[in-house]
Amino acid sequence: MYINLHPIPLPHMRIEDEIKQPTFRDEYQKAVINLTYTSGWLQLRQATAFKSFGLTLPQFNILRILRGQHPRPATVALLIDRMLDKTSNASRIVDRLEEKKLVTRTVCPGNRRAVDIRITPAGLDLLKSIEDSGLMEKNGTQHLTPEEARQLNALLDKIRTDDDEGGATPDLPSCE
Amino acid sequence: MYINLHPIPLPHMRIEDEIKQPTFRDEYQKAVINLTYTSGWLQLRQATAFKSFGLTLPQFNILRILRGQHPRPATVALLIDRMLDKTSNASRIVDRLEEKKLVTRTVCPGNRRAVDIRITPAGLDLLKSIEDSGLMEKNGTQHLTPEEARQLNALLDKIRTDDDEGGATPDLPSCE
DNA sequence: TGCAAATTTATGTACATACATTTAATGTCG
DNA sequence: CGACATTAAATGTATGTACATAAATTTGCA
Numbered sequence: 001m002y003i004n005l006h007p008i009p010l011p012h013m014r015i016e017d018e019i020k021q022p023t024f025r026d027e028y029q030k031a032v033i034n035l036t037y038t039s040g041w042l043q044l045r046q047a048t049a050f051k052s053f054g055l056t057l058p059q060f061n062i063l064r065i066l067r068g069q070h071p072r073p074a075t076v077a078l079l080i081d082r083m084l085d086k087t088s089n090a091s092r093i094v095d096r097l098e099e100k101k102l103v104t105r106t107v108c109p110g111n112r113r114a115v116d117i118r119i120t121p122a123g124l125d126l127l128k129s130i131e132d133s134g135l136m137e138k139n140g141t142q143h144l145t146p147e148e149a150r151q152l153n154a155l156l157d158k159i160r161t162d163d164d165e166g167g168a169t170p171d172l173p174s175c176e
Numbered sequence: 177m178y179i180n181l182h183p184i185p186l187p188h189m190r191i192e193d194e195i196k197q198p199t200f201r202d203e204y205q206k207a208v209i210n211l212t213y214t215s216g217w218l219q220l221r222q223a224t225a226f227k228s229f230g231l232t233l234p235q236f237n238i239l240r241i242l243r244g245q246h247p248r249p250a251t252v253a254l255l256i257d258r259m260l261d262k263t264s265n266a267s268r269i270v271d272r273l274e275e276k277k278l279v280t281r282t283v284c285p286g287n288r289r290a291v292d293i294r295i296t297p298a299g300l301d302l303l304k305s306i307e308d309s310g311l312m313e314k315n316g317t318q319h320l321t322p323e324e325a326r327q328l329n330a331l332l333d334k335i336r337t338d339d340d341e342g343g344a345t346p347d348l349p350s351c352e
Numbered sequence: 353t354g355c356a357a358a359t360t361t362a363t364g365t366a367c368a369t370a371c372a373t374t375t376a377a378t379g380t381c382g
Numbered sequence: 383c384g385a386c387a388t389t390a391a392a393t394g395t396a397t398g399t400a401c402a403t404a405a406a407t408t409t410g411c412a
Contacts, residue, residue, distance in 0.1 A: 014333055021258075027325035028317040031332075032218065037260050038332040039215030042208065047370090058398065076361060082197075084213050088399050091362055096397080113360045113407045140335035141204040148331055149203035155328045156207075156214040157190055159316040223400090234368065252391060264369055267392055272367080289377045289390045 035159075042139055049135035053126060054100070058085065058093050060130070066103060066119035067127055073116035075108070102126060211335075218315055225311035229302060230276070234261065234269050236306070242279060242295035243303055249292035251284070278302060 015034045016023070024030035047057045055063070065082045066074055079090040094117055097103040102123035108114040119127075130136065141149060191210045192199070200206035223233045231239070241258045242250055255266040270293055273279040278299035284290035295303075306312065317325060 015329070027322055027329060028320070031317050031320070031325045031328050032315055033260065034329050034332045035211070035215050035218060038335055039211050040261055041336055042211060051370095056397070077359090084209065085216055085399075089362090092398080095362095108360095111360085111408075115361065139208055140337070141207050143334050143337045144204070144207070144331065146203055148334070149207045151327065152207050152331045153191070153203060153210050155320065155324055155331070156210045158319050158324070159214055160217055161316070161319045227400095232367070253389090261369075265392090268368080271392095284390095287378080287390085291391065 038140075045139060046136070049133075049138075050130065053130050055126070055130075056096075058083075058088065059097055062090065062093050062097060063102060063119060063123055063127055066117060067124060070119055070124070073106075073108070073118045075114045075117065077114075079117070097123070214316075221315060222312075225309075225314075226306065229306050231302070231306075232272075234259075234264065235273055238266065238269050238273060239278060239295060239299055239303055242293060243300060246295055246300070249282075249284070249294045251290050251293065253290075255293070273299070 015030065015037060021033075024033070043057060046060075050057060050060050061083060062079055065079055068082075069078070076090050076094065079094070080088075083090065094103060094105065098105055102120055104118050104120060106116045106118075108116045144152065191206065191213060197209075200209070219233060222236075226233060226236050237259060238255055241255055244258075245254070252266050252270065255270070256264075259266065270279060270281065274281055278296055280294050280296055282292045282294075284292045320328065
């Protein structure tokens, strides 16, 4: 999930100006493009912030999940279940974190198919440094009032309204 | 920009349920996660639709820009300028489209550094097939009223409000 | 017990992306 | 004219993602 936007964050406002498309068919088409663009814009900001700490966005997200489990271990299956971008290759992201000594991987006693993944003290320290830096608060949502943030959440939830097909949510995995 | 979500699209509603996180610090934190998640959800739908036509999402977007220029050519610089995910490697996406005979690449007469990229009749036909299929309209925004779509656009634009730093927008490239 | 099915993770391939560097053509200015 | 910066595109490397498949282990059941 990498994003973009030139050397330096640009000044921004109307989506019509961001893209060089003066008009849209309707507000619906515009909303789709605006949503994609704004999400990318936001993720760029986040990725840029994390980069100075040597982390990518997926690595950061995994690390945060592991802290949530701490001191209990997580399995790869649990990470996949909790991740925003699922299906992505949790194994390989954990590889990178392990190389940086931010997590440990040990075969789960009692189920040798599973792997216990734990965040290390170094990993906890890194997360704290990032959060203390205050970089995470500069994500654009501070321009919204609390009521507007609530509205936005309601609208986004509405977009994801199910129009069909059932599919049971699987149970949460855990190692023991 | 690839997304996810298991074998089959799941039924959806509240972001709290999607992710297994029962509470958020505030509506702002929730909005950030909701925006990322919803954008990924939407892009998965689109990517799935395009896959049956042998296109990835970036390839489709490039193709649409080229149609907008048609019958005039575009340069790589113009594609980068128009793309939602900028900086991305337009060259290599054009490689794939060229392999599929959906675009042509010819050195620009008059400026041999530049390359004229044009959509082929096959490319135009493919775009038309995709649009005729009606797949593009099933993107979730149909659950919003026109007024809600307008609100959503306003909120997203507000998130991207500039808090600082100037950075001039470069001029649009063209080949001649 | 014995062996097929299911579970859990890891690996392989193709594509996309972020970023740095390279290559080629053009422009500029002494 | 010729050295040097500038521009346009392509290439290289590391990472991430989608999807298919493999490998190891455990489970279920005849």
